[in-house]
Amino acid sequence: MxxxxxxxxxxxxxxxxxxxxxxxxxxxxxxxxxxxxxxxxxxxxxxxxxxxxxxxxxxxxxxxxxxxxxxxxxxxxxxxxxxxxxxxxxxxxxxxxxxxxxxxxxxxxxxxxxxxxxxxxxxxxxxxxxKSTLMPGFSAVKQHLHKLGPVRRYVGNFCKYSSRYDAYKQGEILNAFKPELSNGSLMDLGIYGIYPMAALFGAPRSIKASGLFLESGVDGQGSVTADYGDMEGVVMHSKIIDSHSPSEIQGERGTMIIPNISEPENIHILHRDGTREELTAVSDFPPMxxxxxxxxxxxxxxxxQSSVNSFEHTLITARIMEEARRQIGLLYPADE
The missing domain is CATH 3.40.50.720 (NAD(P)-binding Rossmann-like Domain)
Known part of the structure; x- marks a missing residue:
């Protein structure tokens, strides 16, 4: 009540x-x-x-x-x-x-x-x-996306060395690396690149996926390429390496740089004429x-349901991840 x-x-x-x-x-x-x-x-x-x-x-x-x-x-x-x-x-x-x-x-x-x-x-x-698609930074991405002209490539990059990976290498398999719990790099980190792509551009025509397996049976890293016809989406994810490259949305009139796709802030556009436009989107509260x-x-x-984190966006994301898992041969007990 x-x-x-x-x-x-x-x-x-x-x-x-x-x-x-x-x-x-x-x-x-x-x-x-x-x-x-x-x-x-x-x-x-x-x-x-x-x-x-x-x-x-x-x-x-x-x-x-x-x-x-x-x-x-x-x-x-x-x-x-x-x-x-x-x-x-x-x-x-x-x-x-x-x-x-x-x-x-x-x-x-x-x-x-x-x-x-x-x-x-x-x-x-x-x-x-x-959290990311509801932060002020993502609202700024949507608001200014038209300035890029026709979008030709979306790049969602989230590779973060897991705090639990050292324990894994010492023989202690914690929940983050247990396939019976439906975990792994794609599910835990790849989703940060896939969900915004689904929210911005909808469902792709098709995808191609690759993955690197660990001995426990989960994927340690991988990538997904999505075909949208007039553009492509590229998502890179990993729990066993760090990447310091930003995510980007590349258009014919400019490129939007997103330093951290999981908590989008400090976003800017590099226009074709050489100018740089800062997208002011201040987070006044913690990300969550x-x-x-x-x-x-x-x-x-x-x-x-939310209009942003909607059933549609959740299902599109799930379809992409399930197809990616099918392609790399990653099945969970829950799939049986």
Whole structure:
């Protein structure tokens, strides 16, 4: 239920997952006057209690059914392993909970389609928590895209050496490198290049993908080339190397430079006449704030999806990634 808090309506959130990404979500959410952390879910009671105590959440859950049935929780942020997203989301939505689900939304298109159907049938909001496309920088990209003239190439580059890769090389396989959890470079990092491409240009005619496999069975890096007919999209991703090259949108009248595709800021256009145009798009809040704000706004508007992180964009992205996985031979247990 909603309650009054000053002039604002407070939305009572629970979070699934007690990791770095949930910590960032909570810190960002607290910048929003309508966000209230009410509950924490973890399969481990001690971990749930410690995390809830740290962030002042009064409710702690170790059973999904208890969280789903709680009348004190209105919305849930899901940051469990990718392979569990669909199961958790469907269970919660069937009990009337709005769901903000960490990217990637689920393991494959079939799971996502089921999640979307559930959201529509239950009249609740479901949104993929892709932060970058909701930040002011991405709004600036869309606003100024026409200045490039006909766009001929989109380059989405996100290669970041994983903090867990050193442990992997020492023989400790953490969740980020476990195929049974639907993880890997494409799903975890490639999506940062693919989702904006889908949001800007829609579905490609076809794609070609390559990937480098690690011994655990996940992809450590790879690339996707998308054919749009009059333009191409090129996405590069890796969890085992760093890249310091920016992402770009290349047009006949100029090129837009995006230094960090996962958190787009400091964007500029290099025009054909040699001039440089800075695109002023200041982020006044932490990067994840904007997905929280959009999610809450969608709920308050009474619609079931975001116009930016929409069902369409989520499904296009999922189709691209699933086809890329098919081409490189990467199957998850969830695909069977």
């Amino acid at each position: 909603t309650i009054k808090k000053g002039r604002c309506i407070v939305l009572k959130f629970a979070i699934i997952g007690t990791n770095t990404i949930t910590e960032k979500l909570i810190e960002a959410g607290r910048s929003h006057p309508e966000f209230e952390l009410t509950g924490v879910y973890s399969r481990n009671q001690e971990r749930a209690d410690a995390f809830a105590d740290q962030y002042g959440a009064p409710l702690r859950f170790t059973k999904m059914t208890d969280l789903a049935l709680s009348e004190e929780i209105e919305a849930v942020y899901i940051a469990s392993p990718n392979a569990l997203h669909a199961e958790h989301a469907v269970t919660l939505m069937k009990h009337g909970k709005h769901v903000l689900c960490e990217k990637p939304m689920a393991s494959n298109q079939q799971e996502i389609a089921g999640m979307i159907d559930t959201a529509k049938n239950q009249g609740v909001v479901l949104m993929e928590a892709m 704030y904007y997905e929280v704000a959009e999610f809450i706004d969608v709920i308050r508007r009474g619609t079931n």
